[in-house]
Amino acid sequence: MTSLTDEELMSLFKQGEDSWYSVLVRRHKDALTNFVYRFLGDWDESEDIVQEAFFRVYRKKQSFRPGERFSTWLYKIASNLAKTRLRRKTLWRFVRLGGNSDEGPEFDLPDNAPGSDQAADEAIREERIQEALNRLPVKFREGVVLRDIQGLSYEEIARITGTTMGTVKSRINRGRMILRVSLHDILTS
Amino acid sequence: MTNPGSKSEFDRLKAELQRLKRAQAPWYFESSLHQRLHGGRRPRVRHAPFRFGSAITISFFSLAVIALAVYVVFLNSTLFHPGVPRQDARSALPDSASARQSGGAPVQESSTTHAPPAVRMDRSEEAVKVLPKQTRTPDAESARAASDTVVKAEQPAPSPEENRKVSPVDTTAEGTITERGDQTPKGRPDSSATSKPPRRVVPDTTVTRPHTP
Numbered sequence: 001m002t003s004l005t006d007e008e009l010m011s012l013f014k015q016g017e018d019s020w021y022s023v024l025v026r027r028h029k030d031a032l033t034n035f036v037y038r039f040l041g042d043w044d045e046s047e048d049i050v051q052e053a054f055f056r057v058y059r060k061k062q063s064f065r066p067g068e069r070f071s072t073w074l075y076k077i078a079s080n081l082a083k084t085r086l087r088r089k090t091l092w093r094f095v096r097l098g099g100n101s102d103e104g105p106e107f108d109l110p111d112n113a114p115g116s117d118q119a120a121d122e123a124i125r126e127e128r129i130q131e132a133l134n135r136l137p138v139k140f141r142e143g144v145v146l147r148d149i150q151g152l153s154y155e156e157i158a159r160i161t162g163t164t165m166g167t168v169k170s171r172i173n174r175g176r177m178i179l180r181v182s183l184h185d186i187l188t189s
Numbered sequence: 190m191t192n193p194g195s196k197s198e199f200d201r202l203k204a205e206l207q208r209l210k211r212a213q214a215p216w217y218f219e220s221s222l223h224q225r226l227h228g229g230r231r232p233r234v235r236h237a238p239f240r241f242g243s244a245i246t247i248s249f250f251s252l253a254v255i256a257l258a259v260y261v262v263f264l265n266s267t268l269f270h271p272g273v274p275r276q277d278a279r280s281a282l283p284d285s286a287s288a289r290q291s292g293g294a295p296v297q298e299s300s301t302t303h304a305p306p307a308v309r310m311d312r313s314e315e316a317v318k319v320l321p322k323q324t325r326t327p328d329a330e331s332a333r334a335a336s337d338t339v340v341k342a343e344q345p346a347p348s349p350e351e352n353r354k355v356s357p358v359d360t361t362a363e364g365t366i367t368e369r370g371d372q373t374p375k376g377r378p379d380s381s382a383t384s385k386p387p388r389r390v391v392p393d394t395t396v397t398r399p400h401t402p
Contacts, residue, residue, distance in 0.1 A: 022219070025219060025222065026219070029214040029218055029219075030211065030212075030213045030214050032214075033212050033213060033214040033218075034211050034212040034213070037212040038209065038212070043212070046212070047214075047215065047218075050214060050218070051218070051221065051222050051225065054222055055222065055225060055226065058226055125205075126209055126210060129205060129206070129209060130209075144206070148202075148203055148206040148207065149206050149207065149209060151207075176199065176202060179202060180198055180199070180202055183202065183205070186205065187198050187201045187202055187205070188198070
């Protein structure tokens with residue numbers, strides 16, 4: 001992998017060298033997938049949205065302004081797509097016939113491998129945290145995921161969400177308080 | 190009770206969030222993206238919010254129910270007796286008239302049965318047809334004869350044209366020959382055409398000679 005920064009790669013890519021686009025994709029695909037997955041709580045949806053985000057980067061490369069951070073721009077695109085998908089999902093939940101039956105059948109396969117109890121506990125713990133995240137309001141969830149899971153700075157989060165840093169901090173704190181209450185048994189055990 | 194704002198619990202939450210398993214893009218992500226960029230193909234959509242299968246199934250069952258209802262309605266109608274006239278088809282059914290003719294007890298028709306007007310008219314005609322002859326009494330025969338005479342008496346009177354052919358001229362009571370149109374005064378009905386046939390009036394030919402001295 002090259003030592004060029006994202007912005008330099010983007011500049012080269014804008015000049016017509018498409019090979020640098022693949023380097024950008026390899027750098028950010030996992031982090032962006034994790035963000036969208038934790039934000040939506042749906043793996044299939046997150047996969048589609050990450051692909052759509054990179055597709056828009058390719059198509060709208062000329063709209064990337066010099067001096068802007070590439071990661072902020074990329075997260076902003078993905079966040080907007082995820083919010084749009086969430087709104088549509090909420091709307092379809094009332095219209096859809098037959099409830100949530102498009103999900104595949106669940107299979108409970110026994111796992112006899114050593115250390116499977118610990119892995120099962122970890123999986124249950126992770127599932128509960130994800131459920132608590134899904135119950136958070138979208139504004140709080142976005143800030144908590146970007147800050148506590150993705151590790152972005154308050155300034156970057158403010159640019160991605162299009163708000164001030166004070167608003168970002170307030171939202172993150174309120175989201176954490178709600179999470180602490182809902183995950184009380186896990187945190188005290 | 191645990192203080193929700195305690196430092197240890199807050200750090201624990203951050204640690205739990207950071208320990209979440211990092212989701213990674215699938216191995217086919219890049220190839221799929223490349224295919225979309227250069228092939229123009231949309232990514233596979235696993236979520237189908239509107240399921241056409243359900244809509245088609247519902248529509249099919251609705252049409253089936255409607256078709257069944259239409260079939261049941263037309264099954265009871267006479268449209269399902271092709272080639273058989275309506276009167277014959279109905280006479281095949283037992284009713285009160287046919288039962289009376291065969292000597293059996295008349296079938297009591299329910300008061301709640303509502304027959305259409307056309308059916309009632311057919312039944313009355315049928316009843317007249319099957320009326321037995323012994324019900325015709327001599328009084329009825331005499332009444333029929335009387336009605337025949339009345340019909341004969343009401344033959345149309347000869348028209349004035351015919352009268353003119355017979356007698357082109359007529360006289361008044363004083364014997365003055367006038368046109369037929371001036372025979373009767375105004376306002377008086379011309380009863381001569383209907384009451385009695387026109388008479389042939391012979392003019393008085395006796396000439397009174399003047400008395401000569």
